[in-house]
Amino acid sequence: MRLPYVAGVRLLPGRLVLTAYALILAFPLLWMIVSSFKPTLEVYGQPWSLPSTWRFDNYSKAWEMGVSQYFVNSLFVTAITTAAVLAVAALAAYSLVRLRNWAARLTMLIVMGALVISPQVSIVPLYDLLGRFGLLDTYTAMILPYVAYRLPMAILLIRAVFLEVPRELEEASRLDGCGSLRTFLNVYWPVSAGVLATAAILTIYYTWNEFLFALIFVDSDNLRTIPAGLMAFRDALATDWGVLLAGLTIAAVPVVVVFLLGQRFLIAGITAGSVKG
Amino acid sequence: MRSAGERVLDYLFLLPALIFLGVFILYPLAANVGFSFSEFTLGSAEKTFVGLDNYRQLVADPIVWTALTNNVLYALVSVLFQVFIAHILAATVLVVLPSRLAVAARSFFFLPVLLSMTVVAILFTFIFDASDGLLNGLLQAVGLGQLAHPWLGDTTTAIFAVISVSQWQSIGYTMLLFIVSMQNIPTELYEAAALDGAKLLRQYVSITLPQTREMIFVVMVLTVSGAFTVFAEPYILTGGGPGNASQVLATYMYRVGFFQNEMGYASALATLIFVITLVLSVAQATLFRTGKE
Numbered sequence: 427m428r429l430p431y432v433a434g435v436r437l438l439p440g441r442l443v444l445t446a447y448a449l450i451l452a453f454p455l456l457w458m459i460v461s462s463f464k465p466t467l468e469v470y471g472q473p474w475s476l477p478s479t480w481r482f483d484n485y486s487k488a489w490e491m492g493v494s495q496y497f498v499n500s501l502f503v504t505a506i507t508t509a510a511v512l513a514v515a516a517l518a519a520y521s522l523v524r525l526r527n528w529a530a531r532l533t534m535l536i537v538m539g540a541l542v543i544s545p546q547v548s549i550v551p552l553y554d555l556l557g558r559f560g561l562l563d564t565y566t567a568m569i570l571p572y573v574a575y576r577l578p579m580a581i582l583l584i585r586a587v588f589l590e591v592p593r594e595l596e597e598a599s600r601l602d603g604c605g606s607l608r609t610f611l612n613v614y615w616p617v618s619a620g621v622l623a624t625a626a627i628l629t630i631y632y633t634w635n636e637f638l639f640a641l642i643f644v645d646s647d648n649l650r651t652i653p654a655g656l657m658a659f660r661d662a663l664a665t666d667w668g669v670l671l672a673g674l675t676i677a678a679v680p681v682v683v684v685f686l687l688g689q690r691f692l693i694a695g696i697t698a699g700s701v702k703g
Numbered sequence: 704m705r706s707a708g709e710r711v712l713d714y715l716f717l718l719p720a721l722i723f724l725g726v727f728i729l730y731p732l733a734a735n736v737g738f739s740f741s742e743f744t745l746g747s748a749e750k751t752f753v754g755l756d757n758y759r760q761l762v763a764d765p766i767v768w769t770a771l772t773n774n775v776l777y778a779l780v781s782v783l784f785q786v787f788i789a790h791i792l793a794a795t796v797l798v799v800l801p802s803r804l805a806v807a808a809r810s811f812f813f814l815p816v817l818l819s820m821t822v823v824a825i826l827f828t829f830i831f832d833a834s835d836g837l838l839n840g841l842l843q844a845v846g847l848g849q850l851a852h853p854w855l856g857d858t859t860t861a862i863f864a865v866i867s868v869s870q871w872q873s874i875g876y877t878m879l880l881f882i883v884s885m886q887n888i889p890t891e892l893y894e895a896a897a898l899d900g901a902k903l904l905r906q907y908v909s910i911t912l913p914q915t916r917e918m919i920f921v922v923m924v925l926t927v928s929g930a931f932t933v934f935a936e937p938y939i940l941t942g943g944g945p946g947n948a949s950q951v952l953a954t955y956m957y958r959v960g961f962f963q964n965e966m967g968y969a970s971a972l973a974t975l976i977f978v979i980t981l982v983l984s985v986a987q988a989t990l991f992r993t994g995k996e
Contacts, residue, residue: 440799444808447792450871451815457837458826470835518720521713533717540728542984544932546953547977548731550738550960550970553745555731574727577720606712635819637935638953642961653821657939660825667829674822681817689810693883 458678462671469667481668488673491662495648496655497676503565503651504633507572511629512622514573515580520610522581523588524596541578545571545638556643567643568651572633580625583695587621588614624695627688634681652677732977738970745964757971767972770950773862773937774979777869777951778930784870785877785926786919792874793881794911798903809882812875820872824939827868831855831940855941858948865937865949873929877922884918885911920991927987928980952976 461469462484464477472478522530552571553562561567591614599609640654647658656677663670685692739757741750761767796805796812815823830837833853842851854864888910896906912919934953937943943950943958950958952972960969 437799440795444792444795444799448808448811451812451875454826454830454837454871455814457829461829469829470832473835473837473840514719514723517716521716524713525717529714529717533721536721536724536729540724542928542980543728543732543977544928544980546932546934546956547735547973548728549956550966550973551731551734552727554734554738554966555726570723571727574723577723581720606709606716631817635821637820642957653819653935656819656821656825670825671829674825678818678822681819682814685813685817686810693879 458671459675462668462675464668466665466667466669469671484668484672485676487666487669488659488676491669491673492647492655492659493652493673493676496650496652496659499565499649499655500634500651503568503572504630506565507569507576507633508626508629510569510573511576511580512626515577515584515625516614516618516622517610518577518581519584519588520614522585523591524606537578537581540574541582545575549638549642552639553642562643563645563649565649568636568639571639571643572636576629576632579628583625584618584621587618591617620691620694623688624691627684627692628695630684631681631692735970735973735977738967739974740967742965742967744966745961750967753967757968760968761971761975766947766950766955767952767975769947770952770955773949773951774931774933776862777866777933778927780863780866781869781873781926781930782923785873786923789874789877789922790881790912790915790919793878793885794907796878796882797885805882809879813879814875815872816876816879818872820935821939823872824868824936827864827871828855828940831864856945858945861941861945861949862937865940868940869933869936873926877926880918880922881915884915888914920987924984924987927983931979931983932976952979 457473460476461473463480463482464484465479465481468475468477518533522533548571556562556567556570561570595613596609599613604612634651635653636651637653640651641657644650644654647655650658656673659673660670663673738750740752740754742753742756743750792812796808800808831854833839833856836854838854839851842848852860854860892910892914893906896910901909932953933951934957937949937951937954938957941949943954947955953976956969956972956976959965959972
């Protein structure tokens with residue numbers, strides 16, 4: 427990491443500010459984790475101390491009370507959405523690079539436009555549309571709009587990488603008698619691992635945390651993903667705070683793990699597209 | 704050299720993406736404008752054309768003005784924290800931390816961004832709780848007990864409590880963007896400035912700020928449009944209450960559409976949100992371009 431170099435700067439004040447900020451961030455998270463092992467009375471009763479007995483069964487209770495189902499639903503919806511986004515976006519990006527004509531320009535225009543439209547605007551017509559297809563209250567009701575709203579970001583990222591592929595490589599592949607699909611698999615696919623991982627992580631992050639569609643398009647508790655499910659979980663638990671906090675922690679951990687594993691790609695993607703979920 | 708079949712294939716590859724974008728993004732946008740001129744409920748297929756009635760209702764609706772005011776507050780506070788303060792914090796990380804630690808700090812500050820807003824918002828209901836909340840406990844512990852307050856239950860503080868949760872979560876995101884863009888500034892610029900005797904503040908103002916102006920612009924657009932479309936935080940923390948004190952446009956739209964079952968009016972509110980975000984994006988883009996020349 428390159429640092430703007432200044433001689434004789436007093437480092438302490440800046441470090442104190444950053445430490446204070448780090449504490450403000452860390453404290454609620456640490457409190458959540460520690461309190462998730464407490465019996466209910468201690469959560470509010472002794473909020474500043476460690477649990478008198480560590481209640482590991484808060485976790486098994488949270489898991490059994492529905493969080494496991496939400497977890498599985500989130501995994502399923504996230505996996506399908508991510509696979510679909512990558513497949514559809516990679517094909518589109520490939521065509522955009524090869525066509526370079528009016529169709530490509532028109533598609534780019536639509537993609538750029540779609541990038542700035544926020545989902546809040548479409549909620550009523552989408553509800554209406556999904557209802558007419560009989561899709562409300564299904565996994566599909568979440569997956570289809572998720573795919574659509576992640577596509578612009580994925581197409582732009584992947585297209586940018588495909589544009590860098592030398593045309594000679596493609597022509598060589600063609601001379602070898604490879605068709606469109608083979609050229610795609612032989613020439614473009616191998617160079618796209620990094621950008622696909624970036625698009626995948628951005629999609630996973632968005633899908634795992636999406637709240638509005640999950641809340642409105644799905645009613646059945648057994649179909650809910652974690653963000654919408656936690657709301658029902660909170661209402662059902664009423665005052666079983668330890669279990670609730672255990673549920674929150676379970677919901678938070680996978681994303682943090684995926685982030686730590688795929689940080690590099692996520693940071694590349696965020697800065698390339700500057701796209702927020 | 705390409706066969707006709709090959710060329711057809713190229714167009715076919717575009718089709719799935721165009722169908723998704725057309726059916727789930729462009730069509731709803733257009734349909735929403737149409738819906739906003741009619742009156743209908745969730746279950747029924749009947750839509751009655753009512754012309755501009757929904758928009759007349761919108762202008763006269765005091766809750767719309769409360770919500771709009773709250774969105775503006777949201778935008779102002781978010782720009783202060785997520786643009787200005789985050790920019791300064793990002794520069795601070797790069798100046799005062801050795802590079803190993805700076806990388807670790809960058810990741811650590813990003814952690815809250817990764818958490819689902821549901822997790823964050825439910826967690827903060829514990830912190831803001833009126834009687835036993837952590838914040839009030841902390842205030843009492845340091846002898847500021849008279850400041851203890853039902854943060855989410857009071858009409859004057861509810862919206863600010865909600866806004867603060869968004870800042871807690873999002874500063875790490877914009878900070879990361881700033882840090883990455885600051886790392887792309889050539890070190891020679893700073894070295895030359897240092898030789899000329901420029902002090903830290905002077906270097907920040909005359910090098911760091913102008914060199915990251917593009918990212919500042921991007922972050923500004925993201926933050927402002929985020930502030931006008933915010934939903935999850937107020938919905939989970941206060942439900943727009945007490946009364947309608949912390950209502951924002953998106954939560955009000957949700958209530959009008961899915962609780963009061965006035966879908967036409969909800970569509971008009973959605974159109975309002977769309978127009979506001981569009982105008983702000985265009986305005987910011989124009990300002991940015993004129994500023995550049």
